[in-house]
Amino acid sequence: xxxxxxxxxxxxxxxxxxxxxxxxxxxxxxxxxxxxxxxxxxxxxxxxxxxxxxxxxxxxxxxxxxxxxxxxxxxxxxxxxxxxxxxxxxxxxxxxxxxxxxxxxxxxxxxxxxxxxxxxxxxxxxxxxxxxxxxxxxxxxxxxxxxxxx
Numbered sequence: 001x002x003x004x005x006x007x008x009x010x011x012x013x014x015x016x017x018x019x020x021x022x023x024x025x026x027x028x029x030x031x032x033x034x035x036x037x038x039x040x041x042x043x044x045x046x047x048x049x050x051x052x053x054x055x056x057x058x059x060x061x062x063x064x065x066x067x068x069x070x071x072x073x074x075x076x077x078x079x080x081x082x083x084x085x086x087x088x089x090x091x092x093x094x095x096x097x098x099x100x101x102x103x104x105x106x107x108x109x110x111x112x113x114x115x116x117x118x119x120x121x122x123x124x125x126x127x128x129x130x131x132x133x134x135x136x137x138x139x140x141x142x143x144x145x146x147x148x149x150x
Contacts, residue, residue, distance in 0.1 A: 033094070034134055037095055037128050037136055041126045044089065048140060051075050052118075052145070055111035055113060056114065058113065062077045062078060064077050065081065065108055065111060066109045067108050071097075094130060095129070098126070099123070099125035100124055101122045101123045102122035102123075102140070104119065109140060116143065118140065118143075123139055125138075
């Protein structure tokens with residue numbers, strides 16, 4: 001009586017393991033992508049609100065704003081971009097700002113001293129490059145506050 005596995009039994013076992021791993025990897029990868037879009041959206045909101053807060057607090061005695069590009073956002077000091085760059089937020093690989101829809105067009109959000117209001121209210125859509133259905137919309141109110149659109 002022989003003990004052990006035949007080559008066919010070993011190949012079948014390897015095939016079953018490969019199928020199970022493949023079935024598990026796809027949902028985990030989708031979850032990771034959704035998490036990247038969610039995380040980047042929250043970071044975008046935080047950066048916009050930071051620019052507003054710095055303006056209201058008169059940090060450096062100046063206005064602050066955010067310049068929006070497809071793969072990064074820049075917090076700057078000044079009444080227009082380019083100003084003095086303070087912080088750059090690079091979006092995760094495969095995540096981008098797919099749509100910029102601000103009042104008056106453009107890609108810069110500037111905040112007013114004292115009130116923190118902005119004339120560039122609107123929306124930014126943060127999405128996954130490989131799957132446009134994975135997106136979050138950041139709403140910038142005329143008050144200058146930014147949050148996820150519901």
